[in-house]
Amino acid sequence: MLELSNVTKNFGGLCVLKRVSFTLGEGEFVGLIGPNGSGKTTLFNIIAGSLHPDGGKVTFSGRDITGFPPNKICRLGIARTFQIPRPIKTMSVVENVMLGIFFGRKNSTDASRSSREVRQEAFEYLNLTGLQVDEWTMPHELTAAALRRLELARALATKPQLLLVDEFMSGLNASEVLEASAILKRIRREKKITIIWIEHVMESLMNLVERVIVLNYGELIAEGKPAEISKDKRVIEVYLGEDL
Amino acid sequence: MKFMENFKKGTPLLILALLMICPFVFSSPYLLHIFILIFIWSYVTTVWSYMGRFGIISLGHGAFFGIGVYTTALLFNLYNVSPWLGMLAGGLAAATIAVILGYSCFKFGVIGHYFAIATLVLAEIITLVIIALRDTLETGGKLGLTVRSLGTSPLFFQFENKLIFYYLTLALLGLALLIWKKIDDSKVQRALKAVGEDEEAALSLGIDVVKYKTTMFAVSAFMTALGGTAYIQFTMFADPTTCTGVGLSLGIVFKAIIGGMFTLWGPTIGSALIVVLEEYTRLALGSAFVSYSQIIYGLLIIILIRFLPGGLYGTFSDLFRQKRKREVQVLLSGRQAADPYK
Numbered sequence: 001m002l003e004l005s006n007v008t009k010n011f012g013g014l015c016v017l018k019r020v021s022f023t024l025g026e027g028e029f030v031g032l033i034g035p036n037g038s039g040k041t042t043l044f045n046i047i048a049g050s051l052h053p054d055g056g057k058v059t060f061s062g063r064d065i066t067g068f069p070p071n072k073i074c075r076l077g078i079a080r081t082f083q084i085p086r087p088i089k090t091m092s093v094v095e096n097v098m099l100g101i102f103f104g105r106k107n108s109t110d111a112s113r114s115s116r117e118v119r120q121e122a123f124e125y126l127n128l129t130g131l132q133v134d135e136w137t138m139p140h141e142l143t144a145a146a147l148r149r150l151e152l153a154r155a156l157a158t159k160p161q162l163l164l165v166d167e168f169m170s171g172l173n174a175s176e177v178l179e180a181s182a183i184l185k186r187i188r189r190e191k192k193i194t195i196i197w198i199e200h201v202m203e204s205l206m207n208l209v210e211r212v213i214v215l216n217y218g219e220l221i222a223e224g225k226p227a228e229i230s231k232d233k234r235v236i237e238v239y240l241g242e243d244l
Numbered sequence: 245m246k247f248m249e250n251f252k253k254g255t256p257l258l259i260l261a262l263l264m265i266c267p268f269v270f271s272s273p274y275l276l277h278i279f280i281l282i283f284i285w286s287y288v289t290t291v292w293s294y295m296g297r298f299g300i301i302s303l304g305h306g307a308f309f310g311i312g313v314y315t316t317a318l319l320f321n322l323y324n325v326s327p328w329l330g331m332l333a334g335g336l337a338a339a340t341i342a343v344i345l346g347y348s349c350f351k352f353g354v355i356g357h358y359f360a361i362a363t364l365v366l367a368e369i370i371t372l373v374i375i376a377l378r379d380t381l382e383t384g385g386k387l388g389l390t391v392r393s394l395g396t397s398p399l400f401f402q403f404e405n406k407l408i409f410y411y412l413t414l415a416l417l418g419l420a421l422l423i424w425k426k427i428d429d430s431k432v433q434r435a436l437k438a439v440g441e442d443e444e445a446a447l448s449l450g451i452d453v454v455k456y457k458t459t460m461f462a463v464s465a466f467m468t469a470l471g472g473t474a475y476i477q478f479t480m481f482a483d484p485t486t487c488t489g490v491g492l493s494l495g496i497v498f499k500a501i502i503g504g505m506f507t508l509w510g511p512t513i514g515s516a517l518i519v520v521l522e523e524y525t526r527l528a529l530g531s532a533f534v535s536y537s538q539i540i541y542g543l544l545i546i547i548l549i550r551f552l553p554g555g556l557y558g559t560f561s562d563l564f565r566q567k568r569k570r571e572v573q574v575l576l577s578g579r580q581a582a583d584p585y586k
Contacts, residue, residue, distance in 0.1 A: 048448060074450035086445040088438045099438055102431055104450035158450055 001026050001194060002047070002078075002162055007056035009042055009218075016042045017218040019056065024162070024196070029188060031205045031226070032198045034215035035238060040198045041083055043215070044164050047196075048080040049073040060162070074104050079160035081151035083167045083198075087139035093150055094135055097122035097157045104158025125153040128190065130183050145176045149183065156187065162194045163187075169201040177204055184208060206230060214238070260418065267410055276406045278523060282516045283413035284475050289499040289511035290420040291467040294427065295460050296497070296505045299356075299440035303493045304345075304363030307370035308338040308465040310488020312472020314374055317391050317482060318381055320400070327401035331473040335466040341366070342465035346458040355443065364490060371489040388483030391476060401477045409478050416474060417512070420467065424508055432456060498545055504555020513557040 002024040009017040017039045024030060032040050045051040047058060049070035058066045065073055079100075087096050101118050119135075126133060129149040133142075142150060148168055155163060169180050181204045188195065199205040206212070206226040214222040214229060216238045222229055229235055267276060292305050315337055316330035325333075345366060349359050378385030396404045403409060427433050435456045438446040447453055476482050485491060495518075503514020521540065529536045552559040 050444065050448070070444075070447040071450050071452050074448060080448055082445070082448070086442050088441050088445065090437065090441055091434075095434070099434060099446075099449050099451070102434060103452075154449065 001061055003057075003059040004043075004047070005057050005059075007043070007046060007053045007058065009039075009046060009051065009053050015218055017046070017053070020215070020218070020220050021056075022213055022220065022223060024194060026194060027192060028194050028211060029209045030194075030196050031209035031212045032196055032215065033200075033202070033205065033212060037217075038215040039218040040215055041166060042218075044080060044166055044196075044198065047073075048078060048164060071103075074158055074160075075106055077106065077159075077161040078164065079104065079155035079158045079162070080164040081148070081155050081166050081168070083170075085144075085147040085151045087142075087147065087150055087154075089139050091139075092135065093131070093133045093137045093139055093142065094119055094122045094126065096139065096150060097125050097154050100125075100154045100157030104160075106159075122153075122157060125157045126150075128156065128183075128187065129153040130179065144171050145180070148172075148180070152183070152187075156191065160193060162196070165195060165197040165199075167198055167200065169199055169204060177201060180204070181208060256421075263414060264411075267407055273406055276410055278519065280406065280409050280413050280478060282519045283410075283417045284471055284478070285496075285499060285519055286512040286515040287413065287417045287420050287474075288468055288471040289496055289503070289515045290417070290424060291464050291471070292496050293500050293505040293511045294424065294464045294467075296500055298436040298460070300436075300457060300461065301356075301360045301497070302363040302461070302464070303360050303490070303497065304366040305464070305468050305496050306489050306492030306494075307363075307367040308342070308468040309472040309475070309492060309496075310370050310374065310484070311338045311341070312469030313476040313482045313487045314383060314389075314472075315469070316473040317389055317476050318383065321389070321392055322382065326399060327473060327477055328399075331401075331470055334469040334473055338469035339462040339466040342462045343458055346461035347454065350454045350457045364493070367488070367490045367493045371484045374484050374488060384483070386484060388481060391480045391482075393480060401473075402480075409474075413474055413478075416471065421508060421512075423463075423467075428508075432460070436460060498541065500555075501545065502548055502555060504558020504561075506554060507558045507561055509561075510555045510557040514555060517556070 004023075005021045006019040007017055007021070008015070008019055020039075020043065032043070034040050042051065046053050049065070049068050049072070052067050056066070057064060060073075060076060060078060063076070065076065068076075087093070088099065091099075098115075098118050101121055126149075129152045131142075131146055131149040131153060139147065139150065152165065152168065155165075165184075168184065169177050172180060184195075184197070185208065187193075197205065197209065206229075209226060212222075212224065212226050212229040213220060214232075214235050216234075221238065222232045222235050224232070263279075266279070270276075288305070288309060292302065295302055312331070312334040315334035316327045319325035319330040319333060320327050345362065349355070349362055354362055374383050375385045377383045383389055391402075394400055394402050396402060435446070435451045438449070438451060439453050439456060443453055472487065475487070499514040499518050500511050501514070502517060503512065504510030518541065521544075525536050525540060548555065554562055
C-alpha cells in the first residue's frame with residue numbers, strides 16, 4: 001500500500017536519506033530502527049508531507065503523493081504521531097482528539113454532527129489507548145506516557161489506513177512500557193491498520209512487529225523478520241561497534 | 245445558579261435595549277457623535293480580532309478601512325455610484341487584496357511577525373497610492389477629500405440626522421458580534437485555535453491551514469472595508485492619515501489589546517475607552533497639547549501589556565470564569581483545578 005522508491009533528502013550539504021526504497025503491504029506491522037540521527041524521523045516527515053524529498057517518489061495506494069501538503073496526506077489516510085508530543089495546550093485532551101475527528105477524515109461529513117456525538121467518539125479513542133481522562137483534563141496535567149497516548153488517540157481519530165508511530169515508549173518506566181505494548185497490540189487487533197513504528201526500546205519492538213527496517217546514516221542497511229535482524233552482522237556492527 | 249445563567253444570557257439584550265433608548269434620553273448631538281464613533285471603531289476592532297485572537301496579527305487593517313473609505317467616496321464623487329453599491333465594491337476590493345496577500349503569505353509560510361510586517365507594508369502602499377492618485381483620481385492627496393453632499397438622501401447613504409447613523413452603526417457592531425458568536429460555534433474556531441498554537445500539529449491532523457487562515461483574513465478585510473464606508477458617509481471627509489495607513493492600523497490593534505482581543509466584548513470595551521480618552525484629553529487639554537492623548541495612550545498600553553496581557557475586559561472576565569469553573573471541577577472530579585485558559 002505504501003511504496004518508497006529512491007527517496008533522497010539533503011539538509012544543506014548533509015545527506016540525511018540516501019536512495020531509500022521499501023514497500024509496505026496492507027495490514028503489515030513494521031518496525032523502523034537505527035541509531036540516533038540515522039534519518040528515521042526525517043523519513044516519517046517525508047511520508048507525512050512535512051518535508052519534501054529532494055529525489056525519489058512516495059506512492060500510497062497506487063497514488064503518487066510526493067510533495068503533497070501534510071493536511072492532504074492526512075485526509076488520504078496517513079496519520080502520524082510526533083516524537084515530542086505536540087498537543088494543542090489551550091484545548092482539553094478530548095478536544096484535541098475531536099480535532100482529528102473533525103478535520104482528518106476523508107469525507108468531512110462530520111460538519112453536521114453534533115459536538116456531543118463527536119465528543120463521545122473522541123472518548124472511545126481515548127479509551128482505546130487506555131487514557132483515563134474527563135472532559136476538563138488539560139494536556140499539561142498528563143504524564144509523559146499519557147501524552148504519548150494522546151498523540152496516538154488523536155492520530156487514530158483521523159481513521160487512518162497507515163499509522164506512523166514515532167517513539168511510543170521512550171522515557172517510560174518498565175511497567176509503562178508493558179502497558180504501551182499491550183495498547184499497540186490492541187490497536188492492531190481492533191483497527192487492523194498498517195503501522196510503521198520507530199522505537200529505541202528494542203525488546204518490545206522485536207516482540208511486536210512482523211518486519212524490521214534498519215537505517216544507518218540515511219541508508220537502508222537491512223530489512224527482514226525480527227529474528228533475522230537481531231542476528232544480522234551489519235546491524236550488530238551499527239549498534240555495538242565494528243570490532244566485536 | 246439558574247439566575248446567573250439567565251442573567252448572563254440576557255445581558256447583551258439588556259445592553260442593546262439600553263443603547264436603543266439612549267438617544268432619547270441624551271439627545272445631545274455631541275454625545276450621539278461620540279457614540280457613533282465608538283460603534284464604528286468597536287466594529288472595526290471586533291472584526292480585526294476575528295484574526296487577532298487566533299494569533300494572526302494584521303497591521304494592515306488600516307489599508308482595508310481606507311479601501312472602504314476611498315472606493316465608496318470616489319465611486320460616488322466621480323461616477324455618481326450609490327455608496328450602498330460602493331460599500332459592496334469596497335468590501336470586495338479589500339477581500340480580493342486580502343485573498344491575494346493572505347494566500348501567498350500563508351502558502352509559503354510567511355507567518356507570525358513576518359506576516360505582520362507584510363501587512364504593515366500593505367498599509368503603507370495603500371496610503372502612498374492614495375496620495376499618488378491625487379489628481380488622476382481626485383483623491384485629494386494628503387489634503388483629503390470631501391464627499392459631495394446631497395443633504396438627506398437614503399438612496400445615496402446620506403443622512404443629516406445623526407440618529408440614523410447611530411442605529412446603523414449600532415446594527416453593524418451587533419452584526420460583528422453575532423458573527424463572532426457564529427464563528428465560536430463552528431468548526432472554524434477549532435481549526436484556527438489549533439493553527440494559532442501549533443501549525444505543524446494542526447496540519448498533521450488534516451486541517452487546511454492555508455484555507456482557514458485566508459478565509460478568515462478575507463472576511464475580516466471585507467467587514468473592515470464596510471466600516472470604512474460607514475465612517476466616510478458619517479464624516480463626509482477623509483484624509484490618508486485618519487482613514488488609512490500604519491497609524492490607523494496600529495490604533496485598531498491597540499484598541500483590541502487594551503480591551504482584550506480574546507473575548508467577545510473586549511474589542512468593544514477597548515474602543516469605547518480609547519475614543520472617550522482621546523475625546524477627553526482633547527477637550528481638557530485643548531490644542532496646546534494636541535498629541536497628549538497619544539502619550540497617555542502609549543503609557544496605558546505599556547502598563548496593560550506588562551500587567552494585564554489579556555486586556556482589561558479579558559482579564560476580568562477570565563478571573564470570573566476561572567472561579568466558577570474551579571467550583572464546578574472540584575464538584576465533579578474532586579481533583580485539582582485544570583488550566584482555566586480553555
